[in-house]
Each structure stands twice: as structure tokens, then as C-alpha cells.
Amino acid sequence: MIIKTVQFxxxxxxPSQYPEYDFPEIAFAGRSNxxxxxxxxxxxxxxxxxKTSSKPGCTQLINFFMINEILSFVDLPGYGYAKVSKKIRAQWQPMVELYLSHRQNLLGLILLIDIRRxxxxxxxxxxxWLETHDIPYLVILTKSDKLSKTNQQKRLLSICTRLGREKNGVILFSTKTKQGRDTVLEEIENLMGIYNE
Structure with missing residues (x-):
């Protein structure tokens, strides 16, 4: 998949504020930071x-981006950050659950996990929840560049064991080295192919 155009x-x-279009959506979810x-x-x-920040808990809204005028990426608020007030955290969970359970356009979700955790x-x-609702999802281990190649493989095996997934069902990713970028885009393209059948 080659990304040519992107628009916020x-x-x-x-839900009343969601974009009113019929484009399929890929949502991105994961712990804060x-x-x-x-x-x-x-x-x-x-x-x-x-927008990125070194301060966890900055994404507090559901953000929609149009990709190639055929697909939307949806950035969901992060979860699990203790220093964000309980009031804000209490608002996030229903917001995300409402989106996941009601958005007809949702094609799949990308679940991010820090490889070191x-x-x-x-x-x-x-x-x-995703399996119960038959929503396809990818598991991506972020920040892989923080570990040596050997330790990447050790963590990959350990996390796959805990998740009950095959090694080829989890993608190592680094924003620094762009490791995994092409694989993630291929998987999104595969989902798009299924959607367009």
C-alpha cells in the first residue's frame, strides 16, 4: 500500500460527531505512551x-484521518496512564467502547504493545472484546529499536506465548528504523481487499 494523500x-x-462517510476505518489502540x-x-x-508528546495521555479525543481518499485511520485515546485524572480516564473508556461497538465503518484494529512490557x-x-465481536486485529510490538536483535526475538517469543499467538501473527515495529512499516501496510491492504470483495 502506497500512501499518497493524508488529511486530518x-x-x-x-457518535454524533463522527465523520459522515462510508469509508472503511482502521483504528489504533494501545496503552498511553x-x-x-x-x-x-x-x-x-x-x-x-x-500530534506526539513525551507526556503520556495526550490523545484525549478520537482523531480521524483520511488516507488516499479511500480509507480512514482512527487514533483512539491511550489507556492505562495513572497520572491522568480519574475523571478523564472515566471518560475515555466509554468513548472508546462506544466507538468500537457502534462504528459500522470499522474494518479492523491495530493493537500496540511496548515490546519491553x-x-x-x-x-x-x-x-x-474484538474476538467476541469478530473484528480483525493486528498486534504490533512498538519501540523494537530499544532492544538488541536477540532481545527483540526473546521478547517476541515471550509476548506471543502470553497472548497465545504465533510469531508471524505479531509485528515488530520501530518508528526510528521503520522496521515493520511495510508489513503493517501490507496487512492493512489485505484487510482492504477483503472489504472490497
Whole structure:
């Protein structure tokens, strides 16, 4: 998949604010500070289309981006960041659940996990929910450049074991080296092919 055009569409907090179009959507979800915004910027090859921050918990809205005028990327608020107020965290979960359960356009989800961290309850809950609702998803291990090649493979095996997934069902990704970028875009293209059949 070659990304030629990218356009920020809008931000939303509830269904009435979602864009009114019929384009398929790929959502991106993960723990705060997992590198979600950076990953999307790497996929679309734009440095600051999606706002990034070293301070976790900055994405507090659902952000929609139009890709090639045929597909939308949806950046969901991160979860699990303790320093964000309980009030804000209490607003995020229903916002994300509402989007996932009601958005007819949702084609699939990309679940990001920091390669240096073990999957937690939130990741397992998300996977269970997606499987229950028959929504395809990819698991991506971000920040792979933080580890040596040997340790990348050790962590990959360990996380795959915990998740009950094959090694080829999880993608190593680095925004720094662009490791995994082409593979992720291929998987999105495969989903698009299924959608267009």
C-alpha cells in the first residue's frame, strides 16, 4: 500500500460527531505512551500530522484521518496512564467502547504493545472484546529499536506465548528504523481487499 494523500478530518468524543462517510476505518489502540501517534506518522510518512508528546495521555479525543481518499485511520485515546485524572480516564473508556461497538465503518484494529512490557489486563480485555465481536486485529510490538536483535526475538517469543499467538501473527515495529512499516501496510491492504470483495 502506497500512501499518497493524508488529511486530518476531525476529532470527536461521541457518535454524533463522527465523520459522515462510508469509508472503511482502521483504528489504533494501545496503552498511553506506547507510541501510537508516532506509529501512525511513520505509516503515513508525515512528521507531525498526528500530534506526539513525551507526556503520556495526550490523545484525549478520537482523531480521524483520511488516507488516499479511500480509507480512514482512527487514533483512539491511550489507556492505562495513572497520572491522568480519574475523571478523564472515566471518560475515555466509554468513548472508546462506544466507538468500537457502534462504528459500522470499522474494518479492523491495530493493537500496540511496548515490546519491553508484558501485556496486561487491558490488552487481554481488548483482544477478548474484538474476538467476541469478530473484528480483525493486528498486534504490533512498538519501540523494537530499544532492544538488541536477540532481545527483540526473546521478547517476541515471550509476548506471543502470553497472548497465545504465533510469531508471524505479531509485528515488530520501530518508528526510528521503520522496521515493520511495510508489513503493517501490507496487512492493512489485505484487510482492504477483503472489504472490497
Amino acid at each position: 478530518v476531525k476529532s470527536a468524543v461521541k 506506547v507510541g501510537k501517534s508516532s506509529l501512525i506518522n511513520t505509516l503515513i510518512q508525515r512528521k507531525d500530522m498526528v 508484558d501485556p496486561q489486563k487491558e490488552e487481554f480485555d481488548m483482544m477478548d
